[in-house]
Amino acid sequence: MPREGHFINRSNRLRAAMLGANDGVVSISSLMIGVTAAGMVRGDILLTGLAGLVAGGLSMAAGEYISVSTQADVEEADLERERVALIEDPEYELDELTEGLEARGVESDLAREVAKQMTDHDALGAHAREELGMFGLAGQADPHQAAVYSGAAFALGAGLPLIAAVVTPVGIAGPVIAAIAILTLCLSGALGARLGGTPVMSAVRRVALMGGAAMLLTWGIGSSFNISH
Numbered sequence: 001m002p003r004e005g006h007f008i009n010r011s012n013r014l015r016a017a018m019l020g021a022n023d024g025v026v027s028i029s030s031l032m033i034g035v036t037a038a039g040m041v042r043g044d045i046l047l048t049g050l051a052g053l054v055a056g057g058l059s060m061a062a063g064e065y066i067s068v069s070t071q072a073d074v075e076e077a078d079l080e081r082e083r084v085a086l087i088e089d090p091e092y093e094l095d096e097l098t099e100g101l102e103a104r105g106v107e108s109d110l111a112r113e114v115a116k117q118m119t120d121h122d123a124l125g126a127h128a129r130e131e132l133g134m135f136g137l138a139g140q141a142d143p144h145q146a147a148v149y150s151g152a153a154f155a156l157g158a159g160l161p162l163i164a165a166v167v168t169p170v171g172i173a174g175p176v177i178a179a180i181a182i183l184t185l186c187l188s189g190a191l192g193a194r195l196g197g198t199p200v201m202s203a204v205r206r207v208a209l210m211g212g213a214a215m216l217l218t219w220g221i222g223s224s225f226n227i228s229h
Contacts, residue, residue, distance in 0.1 A: 018192045020060050020150035022185065024157025026211045028052050029181035030218040032165050036174045037222030045165055045173065053158040061151030068143040075134060082127045093127065094119055100130045160184050178215050185211045 032049045040048070086093050094115055101111035118126035128134040164180040165173055185207040193203035 014192060014196055016064055016146040016149040017153040018188065020057075020064075020153030021157035021188050022207055022211070023060060024053070024056065024154035024159075025161065025181050025184050025188070026214050027056055028158035029161035029177050029211075030214045032161060032177055033174050033215050034218035034222035036165075036170065036177070037219045038225050039227045042165075042170050045170070046162070049158075049162040049165055053155060053162060056158060057151045057155040060154040061147040064150040065143045065147035068146045072143060075132070078132050079124065079128060079134075082124055082131070086123050086127070090119075090123075093123070097126060097130055157184065157188070174219065178212075178219075181215060182208055182212060 028049055031052045032045055035045055035048050082093075097115040097118065098108075098111045101114055102108055106114060115126075161177045161181050161184075164177050168176040186204045189203040189207040190200050193200040
């Protein structure tokens with residue numbers, strides 16, 4: 001029999017990478033389309049894109065680090081409360097674990113026996129899973145890993161529309177950047193869906209529509225402030 005394939009173990013890395021890549025594509029392409037529509041010269045357009053890439057990549061990495069660190073701090077604080085409770089009132093904690101198993105459909109006598117066995121085997125781990133929904137005492141995400149994945153993915157995503165701006169004449173830079181950005185978003189959406197085991201078309205449609213809306217809006221704003229006249 002074929003074994004089940006699960007993808008949840010890669011969800012945190014995938015989330016950070018997809019967030020960074022999509023943000024890089026959308027924000028930098030939208031930014032350059034906006035300043036292109038405003039009539040800026042090539043040097044200013046490229047400088048704007050490069051500055052956005054550096055600032056955005058660092059901001060994304062810092063934001064992921066802070067966000068995931070906060071999550072880890074909350075998880076560790078809850079675990080510490082469980083450690084103390086298991087020492088100070090183990091009987092109450094055993095009752096709590098039993099009630100949780102009963103609520104999930106286990107018969108009372110069996111739930112009590114299972115709760116005792118789980119407590120004997122790994123009391124803190126059992127309460128972390130049953131009460132806190134944590135499957136691992138060290139937390140489910142690494143702040144450093146999330147920062148690296150998100151920041152690097154942002155730079156990679158932002159680099160593609162920036163390269164398009166470098167090699168394209170200013171007169172057609174806006175449409176070319178938009179086309180490259182939409183194509184990149186579709187590919188990243190499809191890749192993320194495949195790696196996560198989710199439907200491809202819904203992911204592609206979602207990122208393409210949201211990215212296209214952002215670029216269209218910034219194009220409209222840039223056009224209304226045309227500085228070339």
